[in-house]
Amino acid sequence: MEHISLDASASPAQARRAFRDGQARPTCGIARGYAQANMISLPKEYAFDFLLFAQRNPKPCPILEVLDAGSYEPKIAPGADIRTDIGRYRIWRDGELADTCDDIRDVWDEHDDLVTFLIGCSFTFEFPLMDAGIPVRHIIAGANVPMYDTSIRCADAGRFSSTMVVSMRGIQPSQVAQAARISGRYPGVHGAPVWVGDPAGIGIGDIAHPDYGDAPVLEPGDIPMFWACGVTPQAAVMASRPPFAITHAPGYMFITDVPDRQYMA
Amino acid sequence: MEHISLDASASPAQARRAFRDGQARPTCGIARGYAQANMISLPKEYAFDFLLFAQRNPKPCPILEVLDAGSYEPKIAPGADIRTDIGRYRIWRDGELADTCDDIRDVWDEHDDLVTFLIGCSFTFEFPLMDAGIPVRHIIAGANVPMYDTSIRCADAGRFSSTMVVSMRGIQPSQVAQAARISGRYPGVHGAPVWVGDPAGIGIGDIAHPDYGDAPVLEPGDIPMFWACGVTPQAAVMASRPPFAITHAPGYMFITDVPDRQYMA
Numbered sequence: 001m002e003h004i005s006l007d008a009s010a011s012p013a014q015a016r017r018a019f020r021d022g023q024a025r026p027t028c029g030i031a032r033g034y035a036q037a038n039m040i041s042l043p044k045e046y047a048f049d050f051l052l053f054a055q056r057n058p059k060p061c062p063i064l065e066v067l068d069a070g071s072y073e074p075k076i077a078p079g080a081d082i083r084t085d086i087g088r089y090r091i092w093r094d095g096e097l098a099d100t101c102d103d104i105r106d107v108w109d110e111h112d113d114l115v116t117f118l119i120g121c122s123f124t125f126e127f128p129l130m131d132a133g134i135p136v137r138h139i140i141a142g143a144n145v146p147m148y149d150t151s152i153r154c155a156d157a158g159r160f161s162s163t164m165v166v167s168m169r170g171i172q173p174s175q176v177a178q179a180a181r182i183s184g185r186y187p188g189v190h191g192a193p194v195w196v197g198d199p200a201g202i203g204i205g206d207i208a209h210p211d212y213g214d215a216p217v218l219e220p221g222d223i224p225m226f227w228a229c230g231v232t233p234q235a236a237v238m239a240s241r242p243p244f245a246i247t248h249a250p251g252y253m254f255i256t257d258v259p260d261r262q263y264m265a
Numbered sequence: 266m267e268h269i270s271l272d273a274s275a276s277p278a279q280a281r282r283a284f285r286d287g288q289a290r291p292t293c294g295i296a297r298g299y300a301q302a303n304m305i306s307l308p309k310e311y312a313f314d315f316l317l318f319a320q321r322n323p324k325p326c327p328i329l330e331v332l333d334a335g336s337y338e339p340k341i342a343p344g345a346d347i348r349t350d351i352g353r354y355r356i357w358r359d360g361e362l363a364d365t366c367d368d369i370r371d372v373w374d375e376h377d378d379l380v381t382f383l384i385g386c387s388f389t390f391e392f393p394l395m396d397a398g399i400p401v402r403h404i405i406a407g408a409n410v411p412m413y414d415t416s417i418r419c420a421d422a423g424r425f426s427s428t429m430v431v432s433m434r435g436i437q438p439s440q441v442a443q444a445a446r447i448s449g450r451y452p453g454v455h456g457a458p459v460w461v462g463d464p465a466g467i468g469i470g471d472i473a474h475p476d477y478g479d480a481p482v483l484e485p486g487d488i489p490m491f492w493a494c495g496v497t498p499q500a501a502v503m504a505s506r507p508p509f510a511i512t513h514a515p516g517y518m519f520i521t522d523v524p525d526r527q528y529m530a
Binding site for chain 2: 044047048051052055056063066068158187265
């Protein structure tokens with residue numbers, strides 16, 4: 001198996017092939033210029049409630065594509081296979097994490113009606129932040145982004161309810177406005193931050209210990225900026241306990257063929 | 266019954282009360298500063314397919330709110346009743362127009378699971394156009410906006426497929442760019458036009474005879490500008506023939522309590 005170097009210069013197809021061939025790492029910093037996506041597959045019986053949940057909560061759940069029931073080839077990445085092309089998956093049964101794996105074809109075949117949702121990811125605007133001279137510290141450190149459960153209530157929809165999950169980046173005071181402005185240009189991949197400053201204000205007890213991803217990298221004077229995060233559907237699965245779900249693992253995203261500019265407002 | 270003058274100065278609640286009390290007229294030019302909405306109610310069995318249709322076709326079907334099954338009080342107009350507060354409704358059976366009425370409480374009660382979708386309307390950005398000195402000719406003439414079936418294919422979703430319906434406004438060449446720019450600021454209410462110029466290019470045979478609304482008012486030199494229209498769901502009902510649906514009549518919109526600025530990108 002050829003080992004592909006996964007960095008900013010990888011194409012989306014190269015990155016997906018590397019994940020299909022068994023590599024697994026967080027996708028921040030990979031495939032400059034292309035949108036990345038969160039993924040959740042649910043039995044069709046739950047698809048309306050979840051699509052409504054996403055419609056009512058567009059900050060954490062901006063929908064990029066909804067695949068037809070049973071389909072695993074997204075229009076936003078022709079030739080890709082959603083069952084193999086993500087580095088790490090999570091299998092959920094009755095709202096409990098049942099398994100982690102790098103290929104879901106076996107469990108996929110247990111169902112004939114899974115509806116897959118691809119949801120925007122803030123990794124998409126990290127290259128534009130860096131292009132503007134804003135250091136993205138977890139990429140520099142070669143780490144996953146830190147993510148946190150919060151006290152922010154999402155709007156309920158049918159059988160789904162949840163609090164919001166956020167990602168955090170530490171930004172210098174002189175660049176906070178610029179980071180808000182640049183990310184705000186990309187509403188389809190979470191857009192502007194939902195909170196800037198005191199973590200306690202959104203129920204985060206200890207910023208040093210995130211609920212998902214790696215420990216934060218913060219430099220002296222950094223202001224923590226919090227963006228709505230596409231891991232929120234996983235919090236909704238834990239809270240609402242559908243009988244079955246498959247998601248990506250936080251930070252291990254699906255890389256699409258869509259240029260990030262296409263999601264600019 | 267007090268007769269309320271329905272013009273730009275009417276509040277949304279005043280306008281809704283007037284429609285509840287039996288008045289009926291197109292809502293262009295009414296309640297300056299507030300978003301207007303297209304409406305469609307479908308049995309819950311069709312709700313996922315329709316929400317997916319809207320998600321895949323955000324230009325004609327930008328969702329403002331989806332009400333819970335059976336609910337008729339929108340969050341975007343507290344105290345309103347979606348069954349009475351629109352001036353004119355259309356009842357659809359098997360994709361055929363079965364009735365037109367000004368109150369749907371009777372047919373509503375035939376069903377216990379109707380899901381109502383409120384969809385953005387281009388009337389919302391007509392006041393901003395006028396504020397920029399762009400005449401909106403059908404408002405000046407006291408007429409409904411002209412709307413047309415087109416050859417533009419919408420993306421299919423489950424049992425729904427359709428071509429796009431558009432609204433048309435004639436704009437002077439010196440103001441075409443400004444009209445595109447101003448409407449483009451409001452993606453939640455159809456945003457920028459989908460077509461500018463030759464009607465034949467989108468399958469419109471005779472611009473003088475619209476498929477919905479009133480005959481167009483065009484001044485010498487006007488360029489026809491075409492915006493995606495929230496009557497598209499009615500074309501989808503005709504094409505896809507769900508057993509039952511209720512919609513507003515084209516141009517007779519639901520007036521919300523949401524300031525139009527809230528839908529600015």
